[in-house]
Amino acid sequence: LCFATQATDNMRVLIIGAGGMLGRKLTQRLLSDGSVGGRALRYLTLADVAHPPSSSSSSPSASSPSSSSTCDIQIETVNVAAPEVCTHLVSSRPDLIFHLAAIVSGDAERNFDRGYDINMHGMIHLLDAIRHTSSSASSSSSASSTSSAVGTVTERYRPRLVFSSSTAVFGSPFPHAIPDDYVPAPLTSYGTQKLIGELLLADYTRKGFVDGIGLRLPTISVRPGLPNAAASGFFSSIIREPLVGKEALLPVLEGTRHWHASPRSAVGFLMHAATLDGDRVGPRRSINMPGISVTVTEQIEALQRVAGDGAVNRIKKQLDPFVQDMVSRWPQAFEAKRAYDLGFTADKDFDSIIRAHIEDELNGKVCH
Numbered sequence: 001l002c003f004a005t006q007a008t009d010n011m012r013v014l015i016i017g018a019g020g021m022l023g024r025k026l027t028q029r030l031l032s033d034g035s036v037g038g039r040a041l042r043y044l045t046l047a048d049v050a051h052p053p054s055s056s057s058s059s060p061s062a063s064s065p066s067s068s069s070t071c072d073i074q075i076e077t078v079n080v081a082a083p084e085v086c087t088h089l090v091s092s093r094p095d096l097i098f099h100l101a102a103i104v105s106g107d108a109e110r111n112f113d114r115g116y117d118i119n120m121h122g123m124i125h126l127l128d129a130i131r132h133t134s135s136s137a138s139s140s141s142s143a144s145s146t147s148s149a150v151g152t153v154t155e156r157y158r159p160r161l162v163f164s165s166s167t168a169v170f171g172s173p174f175p176h177a178i179p180d181d182y183v184p185a186p187l188t189s190y191g192t193q194k195l196i197g198e199l200l201l202a203d204y205t206r207k208g209f210v211d212g213i214g215l216r217l218p219t220i221s222v223r224p225g226l227p228n229a230a231a232s233g234f235f236s237s238i239i240r241e242p243l244v245g246k247e248a249l250l251p252v253l254e255g256t257r258h259w260h261a262s263p264r265s266a267v268g269f270l271m272h273a274a275t276l277d278g279d280r281v282g283p284r285r286s287i288n289m290p291g292i293s294v295t296v297t298e299q300i301e302a303l304q305r306v307a308g309d310g311a312v313n314r315i316k317k318q319l320d321p322f323v324q325d326m327v328s329r330w331p332q333a334f335e336a337k338r339a340y341d342l343g344f345t346a347d348k349d350f351d352s353i354i355r356a357h358i359e360d361e362l363n364g365k366v367c368h
Helices: 021-033 083-090 105-110 112-147 189-206 231-243 263-274 296-307 321-328 337-341 350-361
Strands: 010-016 039-048 072-077 096-099 160-166 211-217 248-250 257-261 286-288 292-295 315-317
Touching (some): 010 083, 021 039, 083 112, 096 112, 096 263, 105 231, 105 321, 112 189, 160 189, 189 211, 189 286, 211 263, 231 248, 231 257, 231 296, 257 263, 257 350, 263 350, 286 337, 292 296, 296 350
Parallel strands (some): 010 039, 096 160, 248 315
Antiparallel strands (some): 257 292
């Protein structure tokens, strides 16, 4: 990847949706690494509608801009549903943009307008802001060259944009494992909105406005913190809560199979996509990410192996037809050969996912 928007080796990064779980972990990884693709991370903008209080030195406070010895951090509390917000965020011409902001699956299904405002219109506003910034820079460069015999050539602004899509772009009926050439046909509003984002990303990349990579993320398990409005949230809850001595509700049948990746793997996907050679990706800009396919029963068996019967006994069955219906329309497994060929890696098994959560979030301690 050639970041051609700045004349220095300093990197400008923008994370939209930085206040969410994945955004916070990505921020920590970026600050820990201190560079992307061999370029020093110098400017980091964290944008979201809300930012959680700082819990560590690697999670900047939302109250004011901050800095480390090597990176200036700017906090923006904004909503990308407004086009002027995206224009503002892109005005600094970030080299690398992570677009993680979304109204999640269950919420997007229940709140139709809100889902389209953020998941579709937000993507359109961001892409148009990038396009107009590029056009403005090109016009300024042309004017400068015309007025001076010896002008400074400014390369066209074309950032790498990493878009967090979803396996929800696929709808049933499914093959046993979805191949890379399987046609997306979503059966939920959330999946439809994500697919629209993928198509826009591919077209704006084809036209040369942006260098986009879309990642069809598995369900991220085990998510730390409180449950969110995603219909898939229980996949994390039935592991997370029992590990700390709390009960968790299981709203689906135990034979329900699903596709998972840990937060560690998800951050790894994003970082790898940031520097992936676009020529290797080709015109099909969205990629099925690797993961682990397990049933709820297999999740619970993994929990038993890691944390014992006491943890398993805290899971209480309470069928929710809305959740069961939605989850039943999601894919269960992927071949992900293309992702592996491009260098993406995933978790070994669900036991590993649980152990990673215990190490990263519970300081290695569980309630048996």
